[in-house]
Amino acid sequence: MAERAARPCCLGWDFSTQQVKVVAVDAELNVFYEDSVNFDRDLPEFGTQGGVHIHEDGLTVTSPVLMWVQALDIILERMKASGFDFSQVLALSGAGQQHGSVYWKAGASRVLTSLSPDLLLHKQLQACFSIRDSPVWMDSSTTAQCRGLEAAMGGAQALSGLTGSRAYERFTGNQIAKIYQQNPEAYSQTEVGENVSSFAASLFLGSYAPIDYSDGSGMNLLQIQDKVWSQVCLGACAPHLEEKLGAPIPSCSVVGAISSYYIQRYGFPPGCKVVAFTGDNPASLAGMxxxxxxxxxxxxxxxxxxxxxxxxxxxxxxxxxxxxxxxxxxxxxxxxxxxxxxxxxxxxxxxxxxxxxxxxxxxxxxxxxxxxxxxxxxxxxxxxxxxxxxxxxxxxxxxxxxxxxxxxxxxxxxxxxxxxxxxxxxxxxxxxxxxxxxxxxxxxxxxxxxxxxxxxxxxxxxTDTANSACVGSAYRAFHAGTDVPFSEVVKLAPNPRLAATPxxxxxxxxxxxxxxxxxxxxxxxxxxxxxxx
Ligand SMILES: Nc1ncnc2c1ncn2[C@@H]1O[C@H](COP(=O)(O)OP(=O)(O)O)[C@@H](O)[C@H]1O
Ligand SMILES: O=C(CO)[C@@H](O)[C@H](O)COP(=O)(O)O
Incomplete structure (x- = not known):
């Protein structure tokens, strides 16, 4: 049988509302592998519609966090079955639907750092979440928390001046405030709170990945000019929040090397870099x-x-x-x-x-x-x-x-x-x-x-693929850790083609x-x- 030529590449992931998607991009910036797992179709046992559950109040909208984990298992198993050569993956990054939040339960970090390569991730992470139904960006149930945050900050414009947005129901800080107020036990059991993007990075890292500046800007908590959490916003949302969020990091950071789980189960190389994941819209900006x-x-x-x-x-x-x-x-x-x-x-x-x-x-x-x-x-x-x-x-x-x-x-x-x-x-x-x-x-x-x-x-x-968040994530994976501007790294990428003129x-x-x-x-x-x- 003819040996397949080695093709060094970066992977770009997207944990979006309706699916998890992946692309593999080679050193010439060609997309040569693409796949997705659709939550409604491929994971019907979770009973989502459009990837979410809309609750009876018509305002609360959540997605099961284990559904996202299982979708990752499925897509990795499919890649393996197709003969995908994981040993060529230099680095990976990804994107997540913005504003959604994940709550790791005390003790989860031990499970995450000692994953057994013999079992799928979703089997091992079952008991790791203090909130199993993650609030997502479609949620609009936190109006009271929004008004509270704006009042604490001296008004909507003051909050916007500091964090980039007035208070929005879907923004993570307001979602965390609601959880703290309505479910204080779950809040106190939470060891670490993450955005969907940093949560997905944690799955690859095998430890908690920090929140990046760009997706962190969708929380009503980050001072976008100084790039630090606003102490007043944190205090207005919930106690001990800084400890649970960790410090935010630049979006182009390498957060570490891939967990040994992926090396042993799928054959990723030990040096494969995990680059900070970000929001799907910021990742699309990079992809386009x-x-x-x-x-x-x-x-x-x-x-x-x-x-x-x-x-x-x-x-x-x-x-x-x-x-x-x-x-x-x-x-x-x-x-x-x-x-x-x-x-x-x-x-x-x-x-x-x-x-x-x-x-x-x-x-x-x-x-x-x-x-x-x-x-x-x-x-x-x-x-x-x-x-x-x-x-x-x-x-x-x-x-x-x-x-x-x-x-x-x-x-x-x-x-x-x-x-x-x-x-x-x-x-x-x-x-x-x-x-x-x-x-x-x-x-x-x-x-x-x-x-x-x-x-x-x-x-x-x-562009040739409509998955610009995935492609942008792969480009970001190539860029991180270099000292050249992003535009230089992607200059070989195919130019977008004209699709319609007025x-x-x-x-x-x-x-x-x-x-x-x-x-x-x-x-x-x-x-x-x-x-x-
Ligand atoms: N030919 C088409 N015309 C219009 N919309 C389409 C077409 N094909 C797919 N779509 C829309 O694309 C949506 C999914 O877009 P996608 O960017 O993959 O979503 P997300 O990243 O939010 O999960 C579907 O809900 C569907 O309505
Ligand atoms: O809330 C926002 C942006 O502020 C949404 O754009 C989410 O980021 C969801 O993204 P998709 O799954 O629709 O791409």
Whole structure:
């Protein structure tokens, strides 16, 4: 049998909302292996929908922490069965859905440092968590804790100035505060609290991995300029929190060598480096090789839009995070909760559960949708805080339904108009040189990308894999421990390719519609918001 040529590589992981994914990237930066484990499909015993459990209150949203561990077991076993040569892995890094939190029980570190290579991880880590259902980014049950934190900090703007964001329900500090208040026993049994990203790094390290600056910025706890925990924020959330979190570290740190478990069970080399894991959006910024002036749109479970920032300018909307590849710089992020799952619902209702029928509806309707505009927020949106479906025909008349194809275009145009309006609210302007980089599951859909190009009046580029968080993690693994800039390390990576250019006439159509959409959004907000307290 012909020997396979050795192919030194780095692995990039992503522990996202609906799946765990991996890519292997070789020294020429080619992706040569890709796999994923989908929680709903591949681990039905956990009974998740879209990777999560929505609780009865409609606000609490969690995922079983052991499901994430078991997904890692499955994917590693599959790699082994496929003959993947683990001995060539120089380094690995990864990403996690942001804001979600994991609670290691006292004594878990002993289990983690003495894993037996004869058993799967999930069998050995069963009793290691003081909270088995981890709160995730879709949770919106911590409004009381958010108001408490803002009050302790002297207001929302003061908190944002320090940590990059006003208090948000999904941010980890507020989630920890809720656990401390409602389940003090579990809190006191917790030895270490982690983000999903650092938790995933701990699994590879076989000991607790620190939280990195970039994902740590999504906690309402980190002073993003000084890169230290804010003592006032920690104190406002829960006692002894600093001990449980450990000190945050630069995102490009090597946190250690891979645990002997992986060396013995899978054949990783002993020197394989584990590089700090970070949030999935920061990892995507790395994967897309975003540069100043570009705008990234990720169409995953959540939709996000992000930009490279030189200087932080925290506001009452959106977030500023530490930059994952350049410790001097920052990134701005807007998150839209009603992303792919909302598109799937409208696809099922109006396009016979088929993406190709959904696309056909986009192609058969005109830009501007004949003046029909829609807002589709089946779960409480983050940007802006609106819930429900709101449809308006020409002359802004509220209507209860649209014909199927009009409904589909109203959804997609509305989602992208909201992104442009809120990005402009942060000071972003579309310039003649503006390039949109799209990623995430829905970036595979050419017709959705056409609407994105039309609404923004800018060309849309995509990379060959929609998994930019995984690819970015592998690039970060190559970069860490070197003394060259990240841009230098990734200069050989394939350039994103052009996927859609604005249709002639698009600018006139959307210049007229955008102010109308913004006005209607304000109208809905003022109708749905209660009187000021
Ligand atoms: N052809 C398509 N058109 C539109 N959306 C798609 C298409 N293929 C996949 N998707 C969407 O991609 C989503 C998953 O995106 P992904 O970025 O992998 O999510 P995450 O990283 O949050 O787990 C699915 O929920 C699905 O709705
Ligand atoms: O809450 C945010 C960002 O602030 C989300 O973007 C999560 O990071 C989830 O990511 P996906 O699984 O949708 O990629």
């Amino acid at each position: 090789r975003l540069e100043e002036g570009d705008i990234a749109v990720s169409l995953g479970t959540s939709d996000t839009l992000f930009l490279w920032l030189q200087e932080p300018m925290p506001a009452l909307e959106g977030h500023v995070f530490c930059n994952p590849v350049d410790v001097q710089h920052y990134m701005a992020l807007l998150c839209f909760k009603n992303g792919s799952l909302m598109r799937e619902k409208i696809r099922d209702e109006s396009a016979s559960c088929s993406w190709s029928d959904f696309s056909e509806a986009l192609r058969s309707t005109e830009m501007g949708n004949g003046g029909n505009l829609g807002f589709y927020f089946d779960v409480m949106e983050i940007t802006p805080e609106i819930i429900g479906r709101h449809r308006f025909s020409t002359e802004n008349r509220q209507v209860s339904a649209f014909p199927r194809a009009v409904e589909i275009r109203a959804l997609i145009e509305g989602q992208f108009m909201a992104k442009r309006i809120h990005a402009e609210g942060l000071g972003y302007r579309v310039m003649p040189k503006t390039k949109i980089l799209a990623t995430g599951g829905a970036s595979r859909n050419r017709d959705i990308l056409q609407v994105l190009a039309d609404v923004f009046g800018a060309p849309v580029h995509v 249709t002639p006439g698009a600018a006139q159509v959307y210049e007229a519609l955008l102010p109308q959409y913004a006005k209607l959004e304000q109208r809905i907000l003022s109708q749905t918001r209660g009187p000021p307290e």
